């Protein structure tokens with residue numbers, strides 16, 4: 001059996017263990033400590049724009065706290081990009097609120113600003129103005145920030161930017177992860193950098209960050225005994241995990257460069273295959289190319305190719321199945337134009353890790369080439 005080629009696997013720099021050792025040596029084995037502060041300030045320097053970062057246990061917990069900070073609760077509605085991973089939408093339901101799904105446009109595969117405005121107008125006409133909008137930079141490709149923000153501003157609705165897949169991506173030269181009223185990052189095992197599991201909330205003010213950290217550490221009021229006047233959560237990142245994050249920050253830019261070069265490699269390798277197309281970067285959009293995705297001519301081709309790769313022990317995966325098609329979410333309102341359904345049918349994510357070797361990339365390409373020769 002040939003060795004397994006993964007879609008996207010963890011890629012350590014070698015510096016991580018130094019930070020972890022430091023944590024052990026100083027006995028900071030807790031959900032606070034110098035690595036947590038250090039990782040947060042590394043992220044703040046990277047993102048620029050004077051943002052404040054709270055390191056948390058996951059991107060999902062960061063989304064959950066975002067909605068809590070915005071006062072989302074029972075009976076409220078929150079607009080969410082339909083084409084995404086379920087974690088973008090789950091926290092809406094944690095809060096007892098209703099997700100309203102909005103379809104994608106073709107230029108970036110992300111939330112369509114036109115559908116967004118249609119959805120907002122319709123929800124307002126039904127007497128329930130949405131409390132927040134959650135757009136996603138899918139696979140690292142920035143959404144149409146100016147257009148989405150213009151609609152959000154027009155109706156005065158805050159944006160929670162799901163930047164889980166797009167650390168190291170830029171829109172008009174500015175870092176993804178800084179465009180929302182609140183933004184979130186993820187450091188899950190398959191993301192562009194990983195802390196094994198982890199996430200962060202990015203805020204525009206220190207007050208918001210402090211409030212998030214307060215809620216993430218069981219909402220302890222300032223008193224010598226345990227005193228609580230609010231419901232709290234156990235969402236703070238541990239000092240051990242943050243040590244991995246500090247090590248990962250030292251090689252983030254090289255991971256972005258390698259993922260972009262993987263993508264370039266595939267684009268060049270499949271130039272001659274008419275039935276394979278790629279998502280190009282629109283003017284002003286710089287993608288970290290977290291995952292390299294191809295579009296095939298039909299669902300049949302996509303599935304046959306996926307199975308052919310599986311036979312070669314190569315992992316590939318259809319693009320995210322839209323939330324409006326998920327059994328758990330299909331009962332909620334959605335505003336659709338067919339784009340995300342078509343992308344799900346025809347799209348396939350190829351191995352994209354920053355640790356892929358030339359040999360492995362060649363294996364992926366030759367497997368795909370031989371599929372198209374023999375079919």
Ligand SMILES: *Cc1c(COP(=O)(O)O)cnc(C)c1O
Pocket residue numbers: 057058059060061084085087088136162164165185186187188197198199
């Ligand atoms: C990974 C991911 C999340 C969730 O992040 P976790 O750290 O795994 O909780 C949220 N949204 C999107 C788009 C993601 O890809």
